[in-house]
Amino acid sequence: MLKTTHRLEPFEETLRNAWAAVTLVKVTLSMPQKDAAGVRNLKARPVQLKDGRRLCVVECYATRETTQNHGPEAGIALLVQAFAQTFERAHVFTTAGDFQFRRERSGELSVRATRPAFAVAPSLAHDRSKQGREALACEPFLQRLGVTTPDGSPRAGMAAKLRQVHRFVEILGHLLADAPLDPTRPLHVADMGAGKGYLTFALAHALRAKGWDARVTGVELRPELVESGNLAARDLGFEQLRFVAGAIGEWQPEGALDVLVALHACDTATDDALFQGVQAGASLLLSSPCCHRELRPQMRLPTMLSPVGRHGILLERQAEILTDALRAELLELSGYSARVFEFVEPEHSGKNLMLAGVRRSDLGGDKEKERQSFLGLWSSFGLRSQRLASLLGEQPE
Ligand SMILES: C[S@@+](CC[C@H](N)C(=O)[O-])C[C@H]1O[C@@H](n2cnc3c(N)ncnc32)[C@H](O)[C@@H]1O
Secondary structure, eight states, X not given: OEEEESSSHHHHHHHHXXXXXXXXXXXXXXXXXXXXXXXXEEEEEEEEETTEEEEEXXXXXXXXXXXXXXXXXXXXXXXXXXXXXXXXXXXEEESSOEEEEEEOTTSOEEEEEEOOSOSSOOOTTOOSSHHHHHHHHTOHHHHHTTSBOTTSOBOTTOHHHHHHHHHHHHHHHHHHHHSOOOTTSOEEEEEETOTTOHHHHHHHHXXXXXXXXXXXXXXXXXXXXXXXXXHHHHHTTOTTEEEEEOOTTTOOOSSOOOEEEEEEEETTHHHHHHHHHHHHTOSEEEEEEEOOOSSTTTOOOOGGGGGGGGSHHHXXXXXXXXXXXXXXXXXXXXXXXXXXXXXXXXXTOSOOEEEEEEEOSOOOOOHHHHHHHHHHHHHHTTOOOOHHHHHTTOOOO
C-alpha cells in the first residue's frame, strides 16, 4: 500500500499509536541530508527503566554514538523533528506492521506499509545484544557513578569503564546460565573489593533485569566508598544491594554465598577472594586478577624458557601467566571448571584477563590427575609459595 501526503502527521501518528499499543519494536531514520553534521542515522526503541518505559534514542556518527533516554512525548517530538530536518527515510517497525516513510523532494511524504518483520517485541530488559548495551548506557546508576552523561554517552575518561561494564554484564549473563544456580530461590552474590561500585551496581542491575531474587553485597575496605555506594543504592531504588566495610578474607557472608566476584583485587587479594568463594561452595567465581607480584621474585625459568628471562617485560608477563595458570589449576582441583579469557580488549586495559570458575556437578573429578598437573607446573618453575595454594592446603612442602 503506497500513500502520499504533504506533512509528517502520519509518521507521528504511527509512532503514537504503536507506543500506546505497546507494539513499537524500533524506529530507524536514515539517509541524512548533506548538512546533517556527520550524523549517519538515528535509531530508537522502547526501554524499561526504573521510572517507566522510555524511548532510547541513539544517534550514530562515523566513529561514535550518543544515546539518550526520553519520555514518550519528548522522544516522539525529537524523532519527528529529526525526520523533518535531517533524514529522508524513516522505518517504523511494530509487531502489527512495518511502515517505511519517505520524504520526497517535492516535500510530500510517502508511506509503504508491509507485514511486520517482528512478530513479538524484543524484551525491554534484554541485555546481551547491542540494544542491551545501548539501554545499559542509559541506566541511571551509570550517571550517578559518573560513568555516563544524562544522554548515555561516556563521560571524559570513562569510555573504557563503560566498555568494561558492558562486557561484564555480557559475560555474567553467559556464566550465570552455565552455573548450577537455582534461580527459584533467593541468591546471594558478593563483590569483593567493590571500589566505587561500578560493577557491583551492574551486577545488581543485571540480576534484577533477569528477574532473579538476588541479594548483592559489595565488600570494600574504604568506608567512604561504602557510604557513597549505600547512598546511591538507596536513592536509585536498589533495595537488594548493600555495601559493607570489610576486608577480603575477613568478611563473612550471612548464610549461603552463590556467586563471588572479585574484579581488579590487588595481587594476592584475588587469592583471598577465590578462597572465600571455594570455601563457601559458591556456584560461580568471577575474578579479574590485577598486579601479580607474588611469584616473580621466586620464579625460576625452566631451561627451555631461559630466553624469556632476558627481557624484563616478558619475565613479568610470564609471572602473570604462571600465577593465573596455577589459580586455574587450583580451581579445577577444588571442583570447578576453570576458564581464562579476555575480559576487555587489551588496548583498553593491561589488566584484561578474566578467570572464572563454574562449580562442577561431579565434584569428584580425577583429583590425582589434577593434582599432578598442578604439581608439574609448580615444580617446573621452582616455586616455594603461592597464596591460594597455601589457603587451600595444596602447597607442596
Ligand atoms: C582497583 S579497585 C577495583 C574496584 C572494582 N572492583 C572495579 O573493578 O571497578 C580495588 C578496590 O579494592 C579495595 N580493596 C583492596 N584491598 C582490599 C581488601 N583486602 N578487602 C576489601 N577491599 C579491598 C580497594 O579499596 C579498592 O577500592
